[in-house]
Amino acid sequence: MAAVMVQPLMQVLYAVTPPTSQLPTSSRTTSYSGLEDLPPEIRRNILSFLDIRSLNSLVHSSSVFHEQYFEDHRYLLCSSLETTLGTVSPDKELDLCPVEILRLFFCLFEPWEVEEILCINTFAQDKYDKIFREIYWDLNKSSPKFDGQRPPTPDGASDFDHGWARKELPTETVSRGLELLHRVSYKIKDHSQLVQTMQENITWPLGNFLIDLALGETAQWARRQKAYSNRDEKQNRRDPLPFTQDAESHPPLASTLIWGGTYSNLYGWYVHDDIRRLGYVFLDAMKIESLGAKDIILQKCQGDWGDSDPRDNSF
Known part of the structure; x- marks a missing residue:
């Protein structure tokens, strides 16, 4: 997967x-x-x-x-x-x-597989954002625990008050991989242990390739101009892509719903994080039905796109 x-x-x-x-x-x-x-x-x-x-x-x-x-x-x-x-x-x-x-x-x-990646990425960023809020004072360079160690910024302290760093830290910490995410999500229960673990694994921003750049509208448009693909052609033709079954090699029901049962090679910028927070591409057909998620997903897409189809303006 x-x-x-x-x-x-x-x-x-x-x-x-x-x-x-x-x-x-x-x-x-x-x-x-x-x-x-x-x-x-x-x-x-x-x-x-x-x-x-x-x-x-x-x-x-x-x-x-x-x-x-x-x-x-x-x-x-x-x-x-x-x-x-x-x-x-x-x-x-x-x-x-x-x-x-x-x-x-x-x-x-496939585009729905990219969205699988992004659903996990959104979950991870939200998780780290919550953690950084929880440990804000423990690692803040102004905390009394660092008295006598300033200036400069003491070892183990972080400048969370810097708006740019605070915004990018969750994104960059995701780059530490799934093992760290699993530890802080399910294994660590003690606050002091969480603080120590994050001190050891904080990753300072080098650049947000995944969301802001590589998966943005501009980059996807430029890629199509430079390297038009078979998938782009299937989107241009609106090849039928109905939901057939819940299987790894087939598109999930939610993906076929938002694109009207036809092929789309758009992802990233074109799908709102609120939809990813539902884990929409991981929901099987039975779960979508039982949760009433179909209407929620379609309403959120309409809120972003209105009555237009972003595929009409992607070339």
Whole structure:
């Protein structure tokens, strides 16, 4: 499931999984013939050690490695992102633009799978926002516990009163991954332990790629102009996409409802966080019926879009 991929800094350069028409040709793969003859498990290990640019190069140059990647692309992309992010110094951002992030990472998924990622991301940001409110005074540099240690800002203290930092801290802390989120959500019960854990894991802002840039209206429009895809074409034709069943390979009922049973390749900026807080793409048909969620979801969409369809203005 795409939700396991949540990570705000999903750094990307070019679609690692190109359409079938872009698969590497045999003339481009001769230099990799020795590697291609290796057992599949060794080829998988090779791919898992590469940074994002090297991974991109290899899977676009070898049909064998492309197929290997496609069979296990979520694990391999996670491994590659971990390798890539591990090479970035704390005071620098990766030299990647929002459109490149869309092309390499988000374009791997169906649009409702991207929304799965964003539902988890919204939950995580809301959780950390609540936690930072709870521990505000414990970590505030003006707290009496830090008397005699100022100036400068004492070790373990944070400037939560700075509006920009306070707004971005929850977003950036999500980048610590799902393990931390699970710990603070379900395992830690003691306030002092929560304070210590957050002190050790606070991540200061380097840039909000996921929401403000890569998934914004401008970046998605630019991506369509630069790399028009089969999914964009299905949206343009309004290909039928009715709900058929609750299954991982099929769109969830809520997604088909908001797009009128036809294909949409829009996500991120186009869907309000209030809908994501319902976990709308995770609700099965029975749950939507029992909760009466259909009307709630459609009303929230109408509140954002009015009587218009954002797909009409996306090209």
